[in-house]
Amino acid sequence: MDILTKNWDKIDPLRIDSYTRTGGYGALRKAIREMDPEKVVAEIKMSGLRGRGGAGFPTGEKWGMAAKTPAKEKYFICNLDESEPGVHKDRAIAEKNPHQIIEGILIGAAAVGAKKAFIYINGNYQKQKEILEIALEQAREKELVGKSVMGSAFKVEIVIFEGAGAYICGEETALLSSIEGKRGEPRLKPPYPPVAGLFGKPTIVNNAETLANIPFIIKQGAKTFSQIGSSASPGTKLFVLEGAVRNRGIHEAPLGITAQELIYNSLYGGGMASGKEFWFAQIGGASGRLAPAGKLDQSLSYGPGEFPLGCGSILVVDKSADIKDLLFSWADFFHRESCGKCLPCREGTYRLWEIAKRIKNNDVSKRDKENIEEILWTLSNTTFCPLGNFAAVAWKDAMRMFSDKIFN
Ligand SMILES: Cc1cc2nc3c(=O)[nH]c(=O)nc-3n(C[C@H](O)[C@H](O)[C@H](O)COP(=O)(O)O)c2cc1C
Ligand code: SF4
Numbered sequence: 001m002d003i004l005t006k007n008w009d010k011i012d013p014l015r016i017d018s019y020t021r022t023g024g025y026g027a028l029r030k031a032i033r034e035m036d037p038e039k040v041v042a043e044i045k046m047s048g049l050r051g052r053g054g055a056g057f058p059t060g061e062k063w064g065m066a067a068k069t070p071a072k073e074k075y076f077i078c079n080l081d082e083s084e085p086g087v088h089k090d091r092a093i094a095e096k097n098p099h100q101i102i103e104g105i106l107i108g109a110a111a112v113g114a115k116k117a118f119i120y121i122n123g124n125y126q127k128q129k130e131i132l133e134i135a136l137e138q139a140r141e142k143e144l145v146g147k148s149v150m151g152s153a154f155k156v157e158i159v160i161f162e163g164a165g166a167y168i169c170g171e172e173t174a175l176l177s178s179i180e181g182k183r184g185e186p187r188l189k190p191p192y193p194p195v196a197g198l199f200g201k202p203t204i205v206n207n208a209e210t211l212a213n214i215p216f217i218i219k220q221g222a223k224t225f226s227q228i229g230s231s232a233s234p235g236t237k238l239f240v241l242e243g244a245v246r247n248r249g250i251h252e253a254p255l256g257i258t259a260q261e262l263i264y265n266s267l268y269g270g271g272m273a274s275g276k277e278f279w280f281a282q283i284g285g286a287s288g289r290l291a292p293a294g295k296l297d298q299s300l301s302y303g304p305g306e307f308p309l310g311c312g313s314i315l316v317v318d319k320s321a322d323i324k325d326l327l328f329s330w331a332d333f334f335h336r337e338s339c340g341k342c343l344p345c346r347e348g349t350y351r352l353w354e355i356a357k358r359i360k361n362n363d364v365s366k367r368d369k370e371n372i373e374e375i376l377w378t379l380s381n382t383t384f385c386p387l388g389n390f391a392a393v394a395w396k397d398a399m400r401m402f403s404d405k406i407f408n
Contacts, residue, residue: 001228003216003236004209005252008096013131016138019099025144027215031107032152035218040111041067044214046222048234053079053170053207054284054310056233056302065194066112066202075203076114076156077179078105078211080121080128081163081170084285085333087313089238089250090208094121094128097212098135102158104211106144107218109156112204116157119208120175123162132160167337171385172197172205174339185341186385209238230256233301237312239268244278244318246270259283259307260296263316276318280401284310286333287390290397323402324360327395331356334391345388348379352391359406369407372399 012018019025031040045060066074078101082090093101101119109117121129136158139145147155161179163169169178173187176198197203213235217225226234233255239262240250251268253261259281263269272278281296282288289307291298300309317326335353340346352375358364376399379392398406 001236001254002252003225003228004093004100004212004238005096005250007100008092011097013096013098014134016099016135016142019097023219024099024215025103027218028103028106028110028144029150031110031218032150032154037067037111037113040107040218043222044111044217047217047225048222048231049210049213049217049225050233050302051207052209052213052237052312056309059206059210062194062204062206063108063112065192066114066204069195069202071202073116073199073201074112074114075198075201076105076109076112076117077175077198077203077205078117078119078208079170079172079175079205080119080125080208081167081175082125082208082311083122083165083167083170083337084287084311084313085329086242086315087240087285087311089240089312091122091125091128092238092250093208093212094125094132098128098132099139100212100215101132101208102135102139102145104206104214105158106149106156107214108204108206108211110149110154112202114204115155116159118179119158119160120163120169120179121160122165124165129160129162136160166339167333168339168385168387171387174385175205176203183339185339186387188384229254230299230301232303237300237309239300240311240313241269241316242313243281243316244273244276244321245316246273255301255309256299258297258299259291259314262300262314263296269316272316272318276320279317279319279321281317282315282394283307285313286330287386287393288313288315289393290401292401323398323405324356327398327406328353328356328360330391330394334387338387338391342384342388344378345383345385345391348375348383348388349391351375352379352395364407 049059050056168174169184174184178184193203229235247270331353335349338345338349376392379388
């Protein structure tokens, strides 16, 4: 069953009537007129929805924390930073069905008691930003956003905030600093944003895909949602298939599906592209682990597992690829995106990038080989935020699986 992509290419994203005709904003009406905020939070908890931004934190629990923290001001933020290479599912929702995200924000803001909401969008996504602006303007005209939402006592303003495109600004606390006008650097946690977030006030930061699920859950009920996908990780997921697969792009599939099915089933990836032979898949984006053919039967969901799902991107690598090029591209990305706040990541990602260049040029030294292990350990165990660890994940697997090809 499709939840997120159901109306893609059927509705006109530039016309709000096109969304309301398919039942759009019916969930908001239900949340405001028939449910109280506690009931909305309880419904989201019951659905089992877990955040689609990477960490898979239970959304209802997060909302519950902000809802019960007393404060005059609370904020609700939609995370549409999406700066990881090869990931484009959040901006696709914004482009194809912007009101689905806006409706999710409105229901969330009402549930936690936030009067101000933000859509934090990567500044490179101008097309999607303009679509969201038009959608917001139309929602304001219809009194779905503003001083009295649907004639109720609930008031909320939604503002689009443009980030400068830094990967670290997708991390929720760096995102908060960025909106506050500070350098986009992560903050120490706890306190967590639902307790003390933007300007020190209770703040929800949710991924855009997470929020796009909310209207369905409120309308169809938590029970219906929880029966889709796996019991630990209900619902569907937007998987982004990239690389040597026949049908590249976004595929909506139930959580719990195996990588094997996603890559080979004709409903999704449709198998390897013509003339390509499978080598391995990187599951979970640039920070994802490498799965050889024998491990593709692992189920993809949030929670404990050998291959964390992350944002749901899967890169299929075929046997003609050069692992040295891949090592370089991972190191190049993370050394550019390290925010520089902590030394192990600032230096570690830089040193790894230097070694990656030497590996690529076939002039790697014995010293480099010894240093790689130490740098990867340091990145995995001593950095301030998860980005340092992310930078080491694929490298560690590659060193274990392909050292003969890397140092030949
Ligand atoms: C380096 C880094 C980059 C991140 N980038 C994003 C991002 O682009 N979009 C996103 O939604 N979450 C991103 N996250 C996760 C957020 O910190 C946060 O967990 C998420 O927005 C919460 O939303 P969710 O509970 O709906 O998943 C990133 C985390 C880290 C450590
Ligand atoms: S781990 Fe990297 S990105 Fe995170 S705080 Fe340290 S330098 Fe910044």
